[in-house]
Amino acid sequence: MEFTIEFDKQQIESIENILQEELIDTGVQSVILMDLAGNVVVNLDKGDKNHDVFSLAALAAGNYGAVSAMANIIGEQEFSLLFHKGEEESIHFSKVVEDLLLLTIFDKNVSLGFLRLKVAEAIKRIQKLI
Amino acid sequence: MALINPKKKEVQVKIVYYGPGRGGKTTNLEYINEKFKKRIQNEMVTVKTYGDRTLFFDFLPFDIGEIKGHSIKVQLYTVPGQVKYNATRRLVLRGVDGLVFVADSMDLRREMNIRSLQNLKENLETFNKNIFHIPLVMQYNKRDLKEEGIPILSIETLQKDLNSRLQAPYFSASAVRGDNVASTMKKIIAMTVTSLRKKLE
Numbered sequence: 571m572e573f574t575i576e577f578d579k580q581q582i583e584s585i586e587n588i589l590q591e592e593l594i595d596t597g598v599q600s601v602i603l604m605d606l607a608g609n610v611v612v613n614l615d616k617g618d619k620n621h622d623v624f625s626l627a628a629l630a631a632g633n634y635g636a637v638s639a640m641a642n643i644i645g646e647q648e649f650s651l652l653f654h655k656g657e658e659e660s661i662h663f664s665k666v667v668e669d670l671l672l673l674t675i676f677d678k679n680v681s682l683g684f685l686r687l688k689v690a691e692a693i694k695r696i697q698k699l700i
Numbered sequence: 701m702a703l704i705n706p707k708k709k710e711v712q713v714k715i716v717y718y719g720p721g722r723g724g725k726t727t728n729l730e731y732i733n734e735k736f737k738k739r740i741q742n743e744m745v746t747v748k749t750y751g752d753r754t755l756f757f758d759f760l761p762f763d764i765g766e767i768k769g770h771s772i773k774v775q776l777y778t779v780p781g782q783v784k785y786n787a788t789r790r791l792v793l794r795g796v797d798g799l800v801f802v803a804d805s806m807d808l809r810r811e812m813n814i815r816s817l818q819n820l821k822e823n824l825e826t827f828n829k830n831i832f833h834i835p836l837v838m839q840y841n842k843r844d845l846k847e848e849g850i851p852i853l854s855i856e857t858l859q860k861d862l863n864s865r866l867q868a869p870y871f872s873a874s875a876v877r878g879d880n881v882a883s884t885m886k887k888i889i890a891m892t893v894t895s896l897r898k899k900l901e
Contacts, residue, residue: 582707607795608759608775609703609712624761624775625745632747632756635791 575605575669575700582612584699589614592692597680599659602673603666603696606631611670621675630673634663653682664689666696702797702896704770711900712773713892714795718820719802720812721753721781724841727875728802729758729776732885735878736762754780757792767893768900774889781816790823798835798892800884802875803862805842807851810861817862831866835891838863838870839884844877 577585589601589612600615602623608631613623634652641648652663662674662685672693676685703712717725726746733744740762747756760776779789801820803813821831840858853861855872863870869887873880 576704577706579706582705605703605795607703607714608777609714609795611703611705622742624773625742625759628757628759628761628775628777629745629747631794632788632791635794636756636788639787639791 575611575667577611577700581699585612585696586614588692588695588699592688592695593674596684596688597676598685598688599675599677601675602627602630604631604671604673606635606669606671608632615675626673630661630663630671634671651686662686662689664693666693667700670700672696702892702899704899709770710773711767711770711896712775713797713889713896714775714777715798715800715888715892716792716796717776717778717800717802718789718793718816719781719841720804720809720816721783723781723802723804723809723813723816724875725778725781725802726754726758728800728839728841728881728884729760729778731875731878731881732776733760735882739763753782754778755785756780756788764889768897770900772893776885783815786819786823789819790826793823794827796824796827796829796834797896798837798888800837800839800888801862801868802839802841803858805840805852805858805872806845807853810853810857813858814861835888835895836866836868837884837888837891838866838868839880840870840872841875843872843879844874 593601594614602610603612604610604627608628610623610627638648654661659675659677664672666672674689717728719725742761745759748754758778762774764772764774777792779792824831846852871880871884875881
């Protein structure tokens with residue numbers, strides 16, 4: 571059986587630290603690092619909401635795949651901004667490396683611009699680890 | 701491509717129910733969801749069209765306990781069976797660890813079963829996977845229709861059409877009644893987990 575990305579304990583801990591520092595500590599509700607099969611690699615949150623992380627990841631993988639396929643149809647490699655805005659909570663998607671996706675859930679106290687900056691920072695640091 | 705988290709000692713396994721449209725894939729998951737309710741913490745997720753057909757997939761996650769010190773999270777998915785949804789079918793197959801092929805026993809569906817299995821084989825190839833090398837269980841569904849006088853294919857015919865080369869374990873089943881739904885699921889979980897064992901040592 572093939573495994574696309576494997577993580578050891580050390581890597582997971584480092585990734586958790588990065589996501590905690592860059593995102594959770596700056597007010598983000600929750601983060602899910604997942605693969606495109608819908609598996610959850612790392613999940614962190616502020617602890618006050620209890621989202622169904624596994625279902626979210628399954629749907630996010632499907633959604634991301636569908637959006638990428640749409641991009642290809644119109645001749646784009648990918649869409650650089652994937653973002654769903656809700657009244658209270660919003661979801662932001664970002665590709666980390668091939669097959670790995672970072673899902674961020676944040677409320678209206680965090681601005682999209684600030685979030686994108688922090689996500690980009692976190693991704694840069696994670697990329698160095700894997 | 702099961703995901704192993706060495707820190708949480710957790711393994712996520714993806715099992716996909718494949719087969720022709722209206723064959724009973726969603727009904728399998730609905731039955732499992734109902735039957736094992738106590739052990740399933742999350743709601744079943746389904747993405748349907750207006751006509752109650754699966755548009756994207758159904759998703760049912762649950763825990764099956766520990767193996768070699770790792771807790772195993774099984775995630776059951778179905779694909780949309782309708783021919784036109786091949787792109788989404790392929791998306792759902794990404795990272796699959798085990799497969800159940802739900803064939804429709806109705807006489808009229810003979811050709812559809814064969815075509816769907818061929819489609820599965822092709823879609824797996826796009827992920828560099830070989831249908832002969834992945835845990836697979838055959839389920840011949842809708843056996844109950846015989847009692848209603850609807851012509852159905854014999855198990856021998858189904859075996860010959862679909863399983864003569866694959867030689868996968870098979871079950872005759874009725875997803876509506878729940879006959880052999882749990883056995884099918886247990887078999888594919890056992891086969892998939894066995895294929896992961898080495899990785900966990």
